[in-house]
Amino acid sequence: MTRLFVKTNKKWLTSVGIDIGSSTSHIVFSKLLLEKDPASSTEKFRVTEREITYSGPIHLTPFSDPETVDLEKLTDILAVDYESAGINTYDIDTGAVIITGETAKKQNAETIVEEIAGEAGAFVAATAGPNFESVLAAHGSGAVSRSEVIEGTVMNVDIGGGSSNIAVCRNGRVVDTAAINVGGRLLATDSSGFIARLEDTGKELGKHLGLELELSKRISEDHKMTMANELADTLFDCLTGRLEKPLTQQLLMTEALEVTTGIDEVSFSGGVAEYIYDIHDKTYNDLGTYLGTAIKKRVSQLAANFTKPTQTIRATVIGAGQASLEVSGSSTFLSADIEYPIRNLPIVVPQIPSGYPTEKQIAAAITDSLARFDIEEGKQQVALAFNGTVKPSYDHLATFSKGVVSALEKTVEKRDPILMIFSNDVGNSVGNVMKRETDIENQILSIDEISVQEGDFIDIGEPVIENAVVPVIIKKLVFA
Structure with a gap:
């Protein structure tokens, strides 16, 4: 479902940041204000205000042995923080859990961050990775x-x-x-x-x-x-x-x-x-x-x-709660029965030839991009990302759509969702033309005004504004 004209001008979201570190773990709850950018011709929403509503105490990260984080104790600690803040998990709109430093090398690091993220709210991303941690801390520190x-x-x-x-x-x-x-x-x-x-x-x-x-x-x-x-x-x-x-x-x-x-x-x-x-x-x-x-x-x-x-020990956790969120453009195409959240999608960026590529060239570029990551088409969900390579003319969109469908033969056959991300304002157009020009019965998620890089992962949450604007978290997942 899509809306071409969004009436909502602003919306407050509740966000959580959780930092599971080598020494300490802590939690921060924030309010984020999404507002329509008056300078944007495409009704793009941006986070314009960030307000910390609760900073939890600093806890020593519990370990059951030198190589294993104690998940049960950590969950209990965070549950007390939620209660102290007067917040339920169903109140949470977005956020991120990041496991940092030496803790990301522990045997159960991936399990820990996925479990905590799954229990923290409906759309809380599980994240790790030293460069991503650097970015979050830079934002959170001020x-x-x-x-x-x-x-x-x-x-x-x-x-x-x-x-x-x-x-x-x-x-x-x-x-x-x-x-x-x-x-x-x-x-x-x-x-x-x-x-x-x-x-x-x-x-x-x-x-x-x-x-x-x-x-x-x-x-x-x-x-x-x-x-x-x-x-x-x-x-x-x-x-x-x-x-x-x-x-x-x-x-x-x-x-x-x-x-x-x-x-x-x-x-x-x-x-x-x-x-x-x-x-x-x-x-x-x-x-x-x-x-x-x-x-x-x-x-x-x-x-x-x-x-x-402005912030020292809580810099990373504040960044996780306040700086991890992005939102799509308003002109998306979202099939009505897509299940959210969609988590840990690897980003693949096909190298589409410039100019007016043919259907075969587009399909070949997608096939080559999947091969670069040893991804067998149809075996796992991926997000195909196109950075400024798709022109908005109907003929080009029709050729592009047919090329994508041609490359995703097994995905189409299994009726799995087709997931696409565009840096320019063409998400709705691509979705509509793909439905019109092909006979596929797959769900389509086609979002725009999001820039990603190959090697990124993305989480996509359910629409937060008029079934058109979706929250996304672009991240790295790196576990030793």
Whole structure:
């Protein structure tokens, strides 16, 4: 079903963000205002206001053993937070659960994030991935908006228990990201100084420093400081583009930063930032306080003003709740009986020839794009994404529609939904022409004004405005 003219001008949504980290887990509820953009000729809605309505307490992430997050305990913790906030899962319109740092490497990481997302609300996305985490933290910390205010470049470094997630923001946009295994909980002790938790990265760091680290073995304060200093040096090598040391290359979780100069301001968020800015001195018997001290001593190495962000420890969870949502254009084509939400769709971007490609060329481009990802057509749902390659003339739309249907022979035969995403305003037109020019009986979801990249995944929720505008969350899913 589709509406060509949307009467609604604005709508409030309730969003949740949940961050399951190596050290701590927390939840934030927000209100998001969707408003029709008066400058848009296509009645595009945008998020214009974001208001935090409840910030849950910081919880230590529960583990049943060193390699397994305790799902039952974590679920109980979050249930109490929902009750304290006075919110039911059916109140939630959108949101995201992100599992971060070393926790994303745990044996049950994927199960944890999928289970929590499924119970958190009708359309809450399960997410993971260091670059995506960097983007969320940059939004949640305020670094993105700060770069717009100063009309310059802000680097935000979000340091948690298992990783440091870096984002370079310029004029209100994230332009570069990276992540490195530098965090405050790579090692933790009991109250007597005996090692109670030791991540693989912490163990490798110990070997590099000539320290014999083992569970139940005592570690001195001096050795903790030695580890923190080495981690801080490695982090600053990453921030400044000095990648010669083998340890720096070993700890990098992503491609290195491309933008390391021309930075106007640098800010730090995440749990370790609480020590960098002397926000509190509570310790968790790990490396956090030592790492905060070591980083503070090295800030002068950066040719940028050292600033404090608007949010520190809750940056990622706020970003998950407020910055993960996008909405489609208003001119969509949505078959009436599609079941929502549609989760974890891999994005495939066919390389359609420019100009006026033939039906065969369009079909071949789709077939080639599926082959690039070893996807057998008809075996799994995918979203075909077309970035500005579809012209709005009827003849071209007819040729395009026939090419798509020709490429999806098994999908058509099984009567599975055909799912398409367009960057330009043609979603409704494609859906209508495809129905008119072909004899398929498949459901069609054809949404527009959404830009995605190959390798992304997308979740699509049920329409939030007049059965025309759907919420989407574009994400990465990366589990070790």
